[in-house]
Amino acid sequence: MNPNTSPLGLANLGPLAQLRAGRLPERIARLLVGLWLYGVSNALLMESVLGGSPWVVFHQGASRHLPLSLGAIMVLVAVLVLLLWIPLRQMPGLGTVANTFLLGPFTDFNLQLLATPESLPLRWVYLIGGVVMCAIATALYVGAQLGPGPRDGLMTGFARRTGWSIQRVRTGIEIVVLTLGVLMGGVIGFGTLVFALGVGPLTQFFMRYLVLRLEAPAPKAAAPVS
Known part of the structure; x- marks a missing residue:
């Protein structure tokens, strides 16, 4: 397997290569729609009051041991997760920055629109809708190939380096994070x-249809033999 491409066609491109890979307006639109839907998903899950995502549980657990706000802990965890990208050789990009600065405001805005049933x-309905929406949102914004967010980059990096399916990797990460959160x-x-x-199986399913495969650059023609 090519270590620079996942089984679903996710290419591991540098920031400039991501922007030069073509179809940029469409990919930016997919990125923004995906992040917006991710904010809707977060709001639905939180307003369901039936249990947060494993990462929320992890952040809540960490807040019991650190003299920081929940928001500050989320930023700190994101930075630590980005450090895990180094051995995976996962490349950041516009999507990484957008995830960092837009996901929170999108979540807050949708929380204002939704009330706890x-x-x-x-x-x-909120819970199931939130899980399905999260999978669609992940497939959209990761599939735009503009660089995933810190946590999803960990998922795609492991999938690319190991050859395992997105379903297997995401489910494994969620279970590990959940366990650590409960222990804290x-x-x-x-x-x-x-x-x-x-969320793992659903993300795997939607990525089959929503990953925007990038065309490989055409090879250079060989110089004519004199």
Whole structure:
């Protein structure tokens, strides 16, 4: 397997190569739509009050041991995750920056639009909708090939370097993060397990259709023999 390309066609390009890979307006649109939907997903999961995602549990657990706000801990964790990109040779890009600075405001905005449902069935609709939306959003913005966010870059980096499926890698990461969060005192609910076990297979499914495959550059013609 080419170590620079995942089984789903995700290329490991540098920041400038990502911008020069063609179809840039379409890819930027996919990136922004994906991040917006990710904000909708976060809001749906939080308003369901049935359990946050494994990363939320991890951040909550870490906040019990560090004299920092939850937002500061999320930034700190993102920086530490980016350090894990180094041995994976995962390249950052516009998507990495956009994830860092847009995902939070998008989540806050959608939280203002949504209220916690009073009925349990509607809360389950929020939960399932949030998990499905997260998978679609991930496939859209990662599939735009403009550089994933810190946590999704860890997923795609492992998938590219090992040849494992996105489903296998994402599910494994979510379970590890969830376990660490619980050990640190994070609070989980049944929805947390639904997310941890469901988002990997769903992301794998949607990536088959939403990854925008980039055309390889044409090889240079050989110089004529004199």
